[in-house]
Amino acid sequence: MNATGPGPAAPATAAGPAAVTADEMMTACAARALTDGMTCFVGIGLPSAAANLARATHAPNLVLIYESGTIGAKPGRLPLSIGDGILAETADAVVSVPEIFNYWLQPGRIGVGFLGAAQIDRFGNINTTVIGATYAEPKVRLPGAGGAPEIAASCREVIVVVRQTRRSFVDRVDFVTSVGFGDGAGHRERLGLAGAGPRKVITDLGILEPDGQTCELTLTGLYPGISVEDVRAKTGWDLAVSASLEVLAPPTAAELTALRQLQDNNPGELQANSASE
Amino acid sequence: MAKIVSLADAVARAVHDGDAVAMEGFTHLIPFAAGREVIRQRRRDLTLIRMTPDVIYDQLIGAGCAGKLIFSWGGNPGVGSLHRFRDAVENGWPGPLQLEEHSHAGMANRYMAGASGVPFAILRGYSGTGLEGLPGLDGQPAVRPITCPFTGERLTAVAALNPDVAVIHAQRADRAGNVQLWGITGVQKEAVLSAQRSIVTVEEIVDELDPQPGSIVLPSWVVGYVAEVPGGSHPSYALGYSARDNDFYQAWDAISRDRDRFGRWLADEVFGAPASHLAGAGAARGGCGA
Numbered sequence: 001m002n003a004t005g006p007g008p009a010a011p012a013t014a015a016g017p018a019a020v021t022a023d024e025m026m027t028a029c030a031a032r033a034l035t036d037g038m039t040c041f042v043g044i045g046l047p048s049a050a051a052n053l054a055r056a057t058h059a060p061n062l063v064l065i066y067e068s069g070t071i072g073a074k075p076g077r078l079p080l081s082i083g084d085g086i087l088a089e090t091a092d093a094v095v096s097v098p099e100i101f102n103y104w105l106q107p108g109r110i111g112v113g114f115l116g117a118a119q120i121d122r123f124g125n126i127n128t129t130v131i132g133a134t135y136a137e138p139k140v141r142l143p144g145a146g147g148a149p150e151i152a153a154s155c156r157e158v159i160v161v162v163r164q165t166r167r168s169f170v171d172r173v174d175f176v177t178s179v180g181f182g183d184g185a186g187h188r189e190r191l192g193l194a195g196a197g198p199r200k201v202i203t204d205l206g207i208l209e210p211d212g213q214t215c216e217l218t219l220t221g222l223y224p225g226i227s228v229e230d231v232r233a234k235t236g237w238d239l240a241v242s243a244s245l246e247v248l249a250p251p252t253a254a255e256l257t258a259l260r261q262l263q264d265n266n267p268g269e270l271q272a273n274s275a276s277e
Numbered sequence: 278m279a280k281i282v283s284l285a286d287a288v289a290r291a292v293h294d295g296d297a298v299a300m301e302g303f304t305h306l307i308p309f310a311a312g313r314e315v316i317r318q319r320r321r322d323l324t325l326i327r328m329t330p331d332v333i334y335d336q337l338i339g340a341g342c343a344g345k346l347i348f349s350w351g352g353n354p355g356v357g358s359l360h361r362f363r364d365a366v367e368n369g370w371p372g373p374l375q376l377e378e379h380s381h382a383g384m385a386n387r388y389m390a391g392a393s394g395v396p397f398a399i400l401r402g403y404s405g406t407g408l409e410g411l412p413g414l415d416g417q418p419a420v421r422p423i424t425c426p427f428t429g430e431r432l433t434a435v436a437a438l439n440p441d442v443a444v445i446h447a448q449r450a451d452r453a454g455n456v457q458l459w460g461i462t463g464v465q466k467e468a469v470l471s472a473q474r475s476i477v478t479v480e481e482i483v484d485e486l487d488p489q490p491g492s493i494v495l496p497s498w499v500v501g502y503v504a505e506v507p508g509g510s511h512p513s514y515a516l517g518y519s520a521r522d523n524d525f526y527q528a529w530d531a532i533s534r535d536r537d538r539f540g541r542w543l544a545d546e547v548f549g550a551p552a553s554h555l556a557g558a559g560a561a562r563g564g565c566g567a
Contacts, residue, residue, distance in 0.1 A: 087461075098389050176407045
């Protein structure tokens with residue numbers, strides 16, 4: 001990740017047709033977290049936009065895998081759902097849903113799981129099930145688990161893309177749908193989870209990464225124009241800040257052009273994060 | 278051998294009050310017309326089973342057909358909430374809805390066990406999640422730990438699903454009732470093979486099933502009823518026949534958000550519509566439609 005001096009988020013060139021939005025900044029940062037040739041199990045919404053941006057820019061050989069059973073999908077626009085026909089039509093292989101989970105995800109074949117969240121806590125645990133004190137009488141009923149629990153458990157690592165608010169970034173999630181680091185260091189190992197867990201949580205303010213000792217999410221990157229206090233104000237716990245905090249580069253002109261082209265056919269996509277409500 | 282009948286006849290014969298019904302189709306090939314026919318025939322107290330309840334179960338839940346739901350992801354894909362589902366869970370409207378909730382991997386394995394004729398399946402899953410502790414419809418834990426008899430490793434067991442009836446939509450059947458589907462095939466094969474009875478709606482009935490890349494064929498002798506219903510997966514889609522009606526999924530958000538507006542939709546589009554889904558020219562084609 002390139003660091004730049006602080007300044008307002010703006011298009012990298014004067015050719016940019018409009019100011020860079022926070023979602024575009026987030027999507028570009030999430031895309032940069034993927035390297036060429038990786039295998040990536042993609043959740044719909046923000047993660048899908050970022051994974052497709054990566055494939056359209058620096059990672060043309062990124063292997064996109066969707067839980068609908070499409071392996072190596074190469075959509076030229078953002079799919080509107082995980083079962084969008086364009087995924088099947090452009091895939092290297094289309095397999096059944098039992099097969100995608102049992103043969104492909106479960107053995108640890110897939111490099112990175114790319115997930116959204118409605119609620120995430122200081123140890124990177126994700127809730128997409130219910131908001132409220134009890135499961136039986138929820139204040140808000142969210143969609144539920146989908147493929148996320150096993151993606152979070154079995155991919156070799158996980159990247160979470162989620163907009164940051166005090167409601168979504170909480171000390172403890174109301175319900176653990178997908179395990180991040182559980183209660184902290186060592187918990188994943190005790191549970192027998194094969195993958196390493198969350199590597200980055202990319203938000204619309206910056207990037208959080210787990211502390212090497214405690215596994216607690218720590219602020220490691222800020223977008224231009226965003227302060228540590230801005231992030232703390234939208235975090236529901238006493239957020240630790242990395243000693244090597246960096247300011248992240250805004251999207252390049254090429255990234256912006258590619259992202260906006262992908263979105264042209266379905267402009268609703270960035271608003272539609274299926275893991276939130 | 279499968280019987281080729283009208284959709285109304287298939288539902289009348291195969292779906293009864295109180296049944297456990299699995300209508301499958303993973304975003305693709307969702308049997309919407311069959312779902313509306315179940316509403317039209319006013320089935321009650323169903324246990325609805327489906328990985329992604331989607332708009333099809335939002336309609337059935339809002340119409341009061343369901344008492345229980347077994348599922349793994351209950352959102353409107355690409356849009357947001359299922360409002361009839363949420364209203365039932367959060368407010369008990371139009372009646373209480375008892376939930377049993379899993380992950381996709383758990384549901385897929387439950388269908389596989391059901392299709393395989395074994396009582397449970399094992400997977401690496403659920404460990405450390407809140408789903409582990411949730412009760413099934415019988416009040417007992419829905420998933421349970423199991424120790425591998427060979428290695429001693431601890432894994433998760435999920436119970437087989439064996440619905441009373443499975444309902445799917447496919448691209449084609451031949452006149453003998455052999456069914457062919459392709460594209461994203463989801464968990465439909467497992468759903469049909471795990472169920473006591475089955476209904477398959479198809480885009481068309483043809484003389485010969487030409488080979489298609491990646492297609493699945495369900496032989497006639499494992500299928501209960503076949504009904505020709507062109508467009509029967511709308512607003513979902515049938516690869517090679519139709520495109521997903523994303524605008525309808527968006528529009529459903531507003532239709533379903535309000536109880537009265539949903540009631541008007543039911544009156545106009547389900548109870549007020551002819552038995553076959555397509556009122557226009559498409560429905561007239563072929564002799565086997567309703």
